[in-house]
Amino acid sequence: MNQDSTKISLTNRSKVVSNKKMSFLESLYLPAIFKGMFVTMSHFFTKKATVQYPEVKRPVSDIYRGMHVLKRDEEGRERCTACGLCALSCPAEAITMIAKERLESEKHLYREEKYAAVYEINMLRCIYCGDCESACPKEAIFLTDRFVPSEVARGNFIYGKDVLLEPKDAPIDVSKRQTPEVLAFKKDKTQLHNK
Amino acid sequence: MDIQILYKSGLIIVILLLSLVIAMYATLAERKIAGFFQDRLGPNRAGIFGLLQPVADGVKLFFKEEFMPATADKFLYILGPSLTMLIALLGSAVIPWGNTLTIGNNVFPLQVADVNIGVLYVFAVTSIGVYGIMIGGWSSNNKYALMGAVRAASQMISYELAMGMALIAIVMMSGSLSLHDIVAQQHGIHWNVWYQPIGFFVFVVCAFAETNRTPFDLPECDSELIGGYHTEYSSMKLGFYLFSEYINMFISSAMIASLYFGGYNFPFINELGMSHNWLTIVGMLVLFAKIGFFMFLFMWVRWTLPRFRYDQLMRFGWKVLLPLAIVNIVATGVIYELFKK
Numbered sequence: 001m002n003q004d005s006t007k008i009s010l011t012n013r014s015k016v017v018s019n020k021k022m023s024f025l026e027s028l029y030l031p032a033i034f035k036g037m038f039v040t041m042s043h044f045f046t047k048k049a050t051v052q053y054p055e056v057k058r059p060v061s062d063i064y065r066g067m068h069v070l071k072r073d074e075e076g077r078e079r080c081t082a083c084g085l086c087a088l089s090c091p092a093e094a095i096t097m098i099a100k101e102r103l104e105s106e107k108h109l110y111r112e113e114k115y116a117a118v119y120e121i122n123m124l125r126c127i128y129c130g131d132c133e134s135a136c137p138k139e140a141i142f143l144t145d146r147f148v149p150s151e152v153a154r155g156n157f158i159y160g161k162d163v164l165l166e167p168k169d170a171p172i173d174v175s176k177r178q179t180p181e182v183l184a185f186k187k188d189k190t191q192l193h194n195k
Numbered sequence: 196m197d198i199q200i201l202y203k204s205g206l207i208i209v210i211l212l213l214s215l216v217i218a219m220y221a222t223l224a225e226r227k228i229a230g231f232f233q234d235r236l237g238p239n240r241a242g243i244f245g246l247l248q249p250v251a252d253g254v255k256l257f258f259k260e261e262f263m264p265a266t267a268d269k270f271l272y273i274l275g276p277s278l279t280m281l282i283a284l285l286g287s288a289v290i291p292w293g294n295t296l297t298i299g300n301n302v303f304p305l306q307v308a309d310v311n312i313g314v315l316y317v318f319a320v321t322s323i324g325v326y327g328i329m330i331g332g333w334s335s336n337n338k339y340a341l342m343g344a345v346r347a348a349s350q351m352i353s354y355e356l357a358m359g360m361a362l363i364a365i366v367m368m369s370g371s372l373s374l375h376d377i378v379a380q381q382h383g384i385h386w387n388v389w390y391q392p393i394g395f396f397v398f399v400v401c402a403f404a405e406t407n408r409t410p411f412d413l414p415e416c417d418s419e420l421i422g423g424y425h426t427e428y429s430s431m432k433l434g435f436y437l438f439s440e441y442i443n444m445f446i447s448s449a450m451i452a453s454l455y456f457g458g459y460n461f462p463f464i465n466e467l468g469m470s471h472n473w474l475t476i477v478g479m480l481v482l483f484a485k486i487g488f489f490m491f492l493f494m495w496v497r498w499t500l501p502r503f504r505y506d507q508l509m510r511f512g513w514k515v516l517l518p519l520a521i522v523n524i525v526a527t528g529v530i531y532e533l534f535k536k
Contacts, residue, residue: 033500040232040499050236 062176064145065128068121069172070165071140073111078165079140080119081112086132086141094125095132112138121164123148123157133177139186142174202303210287210307218441219249225441225494232498256434264427268334275331276428276435282327283439285320286446289313291375293459293479296472305479306375313374314362317450318355321405324443325351328407328414331436332424343423346505347414351405353512358401360520361394364527365454378458383465386457393523395455397516399492402447404512406440409497413505448489449482456485 025031051058060066071079082099100117102110109115132141151157166172223238223245230237238245263272293305310316325348332344365387369377381387388395404411415423425436452458459478467474503511 036499037495040495043234044228044231046234048231048236049234052236 060145062145065130065143067123067144067146067148068126068132068159068164069142069144069146069174070119070161071142071174072166072168072171075108076168077109077111078115079111079138080116081114081138081140082116082119083114083137085135085137089131089135090126091129091131092125092127094122094127096120116161119161119164121159123159124154134185137186139178142172142177144172144174145176146172198301199303202301203307206305207288207307210292211284214284214287214442214445217445218438219253221441221444221490222252222437223248224490225497228491228494229498232495253434256431259430259433261432262427262429264336266336267427268336271330271334273432275327275334276432276439277327278330279324279327279439280435280442282320282324283442283446286317286443287449289316289374290446290449290453291378291458292482294471294475296475298472304375305475309373309375312372314366314372314377314454317374317446318359318362322351322355324405327439328424331428332414335424335427337427339420339422340424340426343414343416343420343426346416346420347407347424350407350411350413350508350512353509354401354404354411354516357397357512357516357520358405360517360524361391361397361401362454364391364394364520364524367524367527367531374453378453378460381457381460383460384457384462386455386460388455391455391523391527393519394527395451397520397523398455399451400516402451403493403496404508406443406447406493408440408444408493410500410503411508412497412502413508416502444490444493445486448486448493451489452482452485458482458485 073079082097084097084099087093087095087097096118097116097120098118099114102113102115106115128143130143133143148157226248227237227245229235238248241247241251263269288307289310291304291306291309296303296305328347328351329344332340332342332347335341365377366372368387368390369380371377371380377387403409407414413423414420415425417423420426425433428436459475459482461478461481464474464478467477469477
């Protein structure tokens with residue numbers, strides 16, 4: 001009989017189920033019903049768990065991995081050189097791109113000689129692991145704390161450069177994700193991606 | 196005489212509109228209260244506090260596809276929800292919403308029809324209510340709908356018996372079948388609930404069963420019968436079924452308040468020293484507060500208790516409530532004879 005007492009109890013709320021005959025009061029069910037109604041009424045007045053999303057945003061971590069951004073450098077040129085490492089590293093195969101050679105007249109637009117003419121991320125495939133960010137040798141792609149908004153059509157979730165590229169006049173702060181450790185990791189020559 | 200006819204027509208329209216508006220906002224209240232019981236906020240996007248939600252729901256229902264099963268009986272299929280709605284609205288005719296208003300030499304009672312068999316009338320009307328559900332379930336030509344309808348029929352008939360027995364005790368005490376008289380006799384705080392606690396309990400439980408509310412919502416039974424008798428209904432026909440449930444709730448609450456909680460009577464009614472007309476208006480507000488409380492009770496119970504199993508439902512109706520109500524009648528008779536007023 002005593003073997004039950006040695007069991008580990010996590011909450012102290014578990015009760016041994018028994019099929020014993022109910023007492024008269026129990027068989028009326030009314031006390032149990034009033035008890036239940038008291039429980040629901042106590043919930044009526046508790047603080048609600050709802051977060052009113054568009055107006056109130058739940059706080060996220062500093063290094064939250066949300067919607068991607070394609071960064072520009074200090075002069076406003078696109079950093080991406082369309083090397084394709086992000087697409088290669090992507091476990092969900094969400095990233096595609098088409099590379100193009102930079103013309104002499106486009107030097108103020110693109111930092112490297114080669115750039116991504118088309119850069120697309122399928123936000124439905126993406127698992128927000130951040131591998132693209134780790135793989136990028138040019139610090140061009142980062143995950144940010146922005147959420148991907150809802151859409152009504154599937155096709156709208158394929159984000160191109162028009163959405164992903166950071167606007168020139170409103171740079172997106174990713175310094176929280178550029179910690180010294182991250183920068184050291186990027187420059188680590190023992191890592192495969194920097195060889 | 197003419198002014199009385201005009202007044203009565205006006206009163207009928209006002210009460211009709213009032214029942215519809217109250218039912219409309221009862222759907223919002225239900226969802227809000229459900230949310231609060233479950234630590235949520237409920238709908239609050241359409242208008243301030245979600246006050247336009249019922250309008251949005253109504254518009255949505257109107258624009259839904261009007262679908263009719265190919266094998267359905269066309270006439271009965273339309274008759275079902277219409278009948279349910281009609282019967283739900285009929286019940287409000289005999290409920291005294293307040294005492295009388297005296298303007299000049301005219302006395303205006305706040306009751307559409309003071310029928311001398313008011314209680315019987317309400318009973319007759321609620322008994323027909325089962326037809327709307329039965330016809331709808333039958334004509335859908337769907338096994339789930341039929342099962343829901345059969346359940347509804349047997350449940351409503353079973354619980355009507357106990358409800359009637361509970362009412363007989365009230366009628367024995369008041370010696371009248373007129374709702375006006377029954378309410379008038381509960382002057383001040385002499386409410387029937389103090390003298391008929393068992394009858395009150397039986398009546399409330401049966402009212403839950405008659406309106407097909409949880410824990411007696413077996414005719415609908417979303418998890419087992421995918422909606423029961425209104426499985427095949429869509430658009431505003433479904434809206435009528437859902438809507439009539441809330442009207443039924445409103446009328447049931449009004450009946451409970453009138454029969455057991457003194458209707459428009461409230462304590463210290465004589466000590467206030469107000470004029471008759473003002474007392475009538477305050478009494479009416481008190482009645483609506485009572486109705487509001489009972490509608491809240493309906494919702495409170497719905498979001499607390501799980502559904503009965505079908506055999507439990509039948510056993511409870513026939514083996515517990517009915518004997519309890521009969522014992523209540525006998526006890527009322529004995530006590531009444533022993534302590535004649």
